[in-house]
Amino acid sequence: MYSILGIINLNEDDSRIEELTYNRPIAAIPFAGRYRIIDFTISNMVNSGINHVFIFTRDKYRSITDHIQTGRAWDLERKNKGVFIFNPLQNYYPYLRSSDMDIISDYLDYIYYSKEKYVVISPSYFISRIDYSKMLKEHIERKADISVAYKKIEKETGEYSDSDCLIIGKDNRVIDIINKKGAKNVFMETIMMERKLFMDIINKRILGTDKDLLKDAVFQLKNNLKIFAYNYDGYLVKIDTINTYYKENLELLKESTMSKLFSDSWPVYTKAKDEPPVKYQVNAEVTNSMIASGCCIDGTVENSVLFRRVGIQPGVKINHCIVMQNSKIGENAVLEHVILDKNVVISSGEVLRGTWDDPIIIEKNQII
Numbered sequence: 001m002y003s004i005l006g007i008i009n010l011n012e013d014d015s016r017i018e019e020l021t022y023n024r025p026i027a028a029i030p031f032a033g034r035y036r037i038i039d040f041t042i043s044n045m046v047n048s049g050i051n052h053v054f055i056f057t058r059d060k061y062r063s064i065t066d067h068i069q070t071g072r073a074w075d076l077e078r079k080n081k082g083v084f085i086f087n088p089l090q091n092y093y094p095y096l097r098s099s100d101m102d103i104i105s106d107y108l109d110y111i112y113y114s115k116e117k118y119v120v121i122s123p124s125y126f127i128s129r130i131d132y133s134k135m136l137k138e139h140i141e142r143k144a145d146i147s148v149a150y151k152k153i154e155k156e157t158g159e160y161s162d163s164d165c166l167i168i169g170k171d172n173r174v175i176d177i178i179n180k181k182g183a184k185n186v187f188m189e190t191i192m193m194e195r196k197l198f199m200d201i202i203n204k205r206i207l208g209t210d211k212d213l214l215k216d217a218v219f220q221l222k223n224n225l226k227i228f229a230y231n232y233d234g235y236l237v238k239i240d241t242i243n244t245y246y247k248e249n250l251e252l253l254k255e256s257t258m259s260k261l262f263s264d265s266w267p268v269y270t271k272a273k274d275e276p277p278v279k280y281q282v283n284a285e286v287t288n289s290m291i292a293s294g295c296c297i298d299g300t301v302e303n304s305v306l307f308r309r310v311g312i313q314p315g316v317k318i319n320h321c322i323v324m325q326n327s328k329i330g331e332n333a334v335l336e337h338v339i340l341d342k343n344v345v346i347s348s349g350e351v352l353r354g355t356w357d358d359p360i361i362i363e364k365n366q367i368i
Contacts, residue, residue, distance in 0.1 A: 002116075002117045002118055002136065002140070003050075003052075003115065003116040003117060003118070004048070004049075004050050004052075004116055004117075004118045004119065004120055004132060004133075004136060004192075005050075005052050005053075005054065005111070005114050005116040005118070005119045005120075005195060006045040006050040006052065006053040006054070006119075006120055006122070006132070007053075007054045007055075007056065007104075007119055007120065007121045007122070008027075008038065008041055008042070008045075008053065008054070008055045008056070008121075008122055008123070008124055009056055009100050009104075009121055009122070009123055009189075009214065010025050010026075010027050010055065010056060010057050010058050010061075010064070010123070010124060011056075011058055011099075011100035011103075011123075011213065011214075012025055012026045012027070012058070012123065012124070012125055012240070013240060014026050014240070016162075016240055016241040016242070017029075017239070017240055017241055017242055017245060019242060019361045019363060020242070020245065020339075020341060020361070021060070022363065022364070023060060023063070023364060024060055024063040024064075025057065025058065025059070025060050025061065025063070025064060025124075026124065026125045026239060026240065027064055027124035027125070028060075028063040028064050028067060029239070029245065030307055030324050030325065030342075031127070031239070031245075031249065032249065032252055032261075032290070032305070033290040033291070033292045033305050033306070033307055034270060034273075034292045034293075034307065034308065035268060035270045036067055036270065036271075037124055037125060037127065037239055038055075038064065038067070038068075038124040039268055039269060039270045040124075040127045040128065040129075040261075040268055041122055041123070041124050041126075041127075042068075042074050042076075042083075042269070043074065043266075043267065043268045043269045044122075044128065044129065044130055044131070044132065045120075045122075045132060046074045046075060046076070046269065047131070047266055047267070048130075048131050048132035048133045049133055050120075050132060051075075051076065051078065051081050051082070052081035052082065052114065052116060053071070053074075053076060053082075053083045053084070054083075054084050054086060054107075054110065054111070055068065055083065055084070055085045055086065056086050056100065056103050056104055056107075057085065057086065057087050057088070057103075058088065058100070058103065059088070061085070061087050064085065065085055065087075067271055068083060068085060068271075069271070070082075070083075071083035073269050073270055073271045073272060074269045075269075084110065086103065086104075086106075086107045086110070088102075088103050088106070089106050099213070100213060100214050101202065101213065101214055101217065104202055104214070105202050105203075108199065108202055108203075111195065111198070111199055111202075112199060114195065116195055117194060117195060118136060118139075118192060118193070118194055118195060119192070119193060119194075119195045119198045120132050120135070120136075120190065120191070120192045121190070121191045121192075121198075121214065122188075122189070122190045122191075123188075123189045123190075125238060125239045125240050126188050126189060126190070126236060126237075126238050127235075127236070127237050127238075127239060127248075127261070128188065128232065128234060128235060128236045128237075129234045129235055129260075129261065129263075129266050130149060130188070130190065130232050130234065132192070135147060135149060135190075135192055135230045135232075136192060138228075138230055139192050139228070139230070142172075142226075142228050143226070144226050144227070144228040145193060145194075145197065145221075145225035145226045145227065146191060146192065146193045146197070146218060146221070146225055146226070146227045146228070147191070147192045147193070147227070147228050147229070147230050148166065148174060148187065148188075148190065148191050148192075148218075148227060148228075148229055148230065149187075149188040149190035149191075149192075149229075149230045149232050150165075150166050150168075150185045150186055150187050150188055150229050150230070150231065150232065151185075151186050151188060151231075151232050151233065151236045152184055152185055152186075152231060152233070153184055153186055154184075160186045160238060162179070162240070163179075163186050163187060163238060164177050164178065164179050164186075164187040164189070164215070165177070165178055165179070165180060165184070165185050165186055165187055166185040166187050166229055167185075168185055168229045172228050172229050172231075173226065173227065173228055173229075174219075174222060174227040174228065174229050175222070176219075176222065177215075177219045185229070186236070186238075187215075188232065188236065189215060191214070191215065191218055192230075197225075201214075201217050201218065201221070204217075234260070235257075235260040235261045242339075242359070242361065243357065243359075245339075246322060246339060246359045247356075249305050249322050250303065250304075250305065250320060250322070252290065252305075253288055253289065253290060253303060253305070273293070273294070273308055275292075275293035275294035275308055275309065276293065276294060277293060278291050278292075278293060278294070278295045278296075278297065279295070279296045279297070280297055281296065281297060281298035281314075282298070283298045283299060283314045283315075284297040284298055284299065284300075284301075284312075285299075285300045285301070286300075286301045286302075287301070287302045287303070288302065288303050289301050289302065289303060289304045289305065289306065290304075290305045290306065291306045292306060292307050292308045292310075293308055294308040294309040294310075295308070295309065295310045295311070295312070296310075296311050296312070297310075297312040298312055298313055298314045298316075299312040299313060299314055299315060299316030299317065299318070299329070300316065300317045300318070301318050302317075302318070302319045302320075303319055303320045304318050304319065304320060304321040304322065304323065305321075305322045305323070306323045307323065307324045307325045307327075308325050308326075309325055309326045310323050310324075310325070310326070310327050310328070310329075311327075311328040311329065312329050313328075313329060313330050313331040313332075313333075313348070314331055314332075315331045315332035315333075316329050316330075316331065316332065316333050316334075316335075317333075317334045317335070318333075318334075318335040318336070318338070319335070319336045319337075320336060320337050320356070321335050321336070321337070321338045321339070321340070322338075322339045322340070323340045323344075324339075324340055324341050324342045324344075325342045325343070326342055326343045327340045327341075327342065327343065327344040327345070327346075328344075328345050328346070329346045330345070330346055330347045330348035330349070330350070331348040331349070332348055332349050333346050333347070333348060333349060333350045333351070333352075334350075334351045334352070334353070335351075335352050335353075336352070336353045336354065337353065337354035337355050337356060337358075337359045337360065338352050338353075338354055338359060338360045338361075338362065339359050339360070339361045339362070340362045341361070341362060341363050341364040341365075341366075342364050342365070343364060343365045344362050344363075344364070344365070344366050344367075344368070345366075345367045345368070346362075346368050347367070347368060350368055352368070
C-alpha cells in the first residue's frame, strides 16, 4: 500500500458555536466525556496506517498545541515523521493570515520534503470512522486525480443543513459541488490526491489565483481533472452548531449510537489523564449517563455527560446536561438542558432550566 501524508485543516467556521470557541477552535472542544473533537480525525488516520500528520491551525491554537503535545497518545511521537502543528506566521505579516491556502503555502517546504506519494486533507469537525486506506485503494483503482469523501443521507436533518453537497454522475465522477438545503450527498470536506498535485494547486494559489479555500481551488479543476466521489456509509456527525454539539453528545447515551462510533477494532485515542476512578458518595443516583474519571458525585445525575473531575454536591439534580472538566455544582442546585464549559462553579440552590432545542450555555471559568 502506498503511504499517505495526513493533513488536518482547521479552517473552521465557528460562527454558530462561538459560545464554546471564544478561547479554542472547534477541534479542541471536549466531546463524549473524555475526548476532544480532533481526536477522532487523528485516530482515523492512525488506524488507517498513517504515521505522518500535519495539523494546520488558524487561530486560538494554544489549546490544540497543549492537547496534542508530542503526539504520544496516538503513537506519533517519532524521530522520523510523527505529528507537526503549523500555526499562522503572524510575526511575518501585518495581519493574521487566516486563509487555509495562505497558511499551508507558508509551510510548503515541509510538504515538498515529505516522502509520501499521496495526501489526504480532512477537517476536524466531521466526526466519523472513515478508513483512509480503503479510500486510497478506490482512488488508485479508478485512476482518479482527486477523490472526495461523501455520505449519502436518506432524509434531511438539521446537522447537515449548512453543508456542501456533491452532484455525482453515474460513474461516480463529481459534476459539481453546491450548498443547497435538502441535498443528499453530504461532502465531508475530505480530499485525497497525489502529493505533487496538491503542491501544484497550492503553488498556483501563490502565483495569484483568486481562490482562498482549498476546497474551492480543488473544485475549480473539476473540468480538467478526474474528480471521483468516495461513498462513506458509517457514523457521521458535523459539529459546528450548539444544537448539534449538545444533541450528539447526548445521543451517545444510546447503546446503538455508541457502538457505531466506538469499537475495539477501531479505537479512539486521546491524551492520557492519570485520574482516580469515579467516586459515588452515599447520596449518588446516576441513570443513563456518561461519567468520566476523577468525578465525585453525591447527587442525582440523569441522561447527562460529565467530563473529568466534576464535583456534584448533595441534593443536586441534573438532567440532560453536559458538564465539562473541573466544574463544581453546589448543594441543591437544579440543572436541566444546560451546557457548562470548563471550570464553572454553580452556587448552592441555583436553578437553571433550558430546553432540548435551546440549552443554556455557561461559559468557561464563570461563577453562577
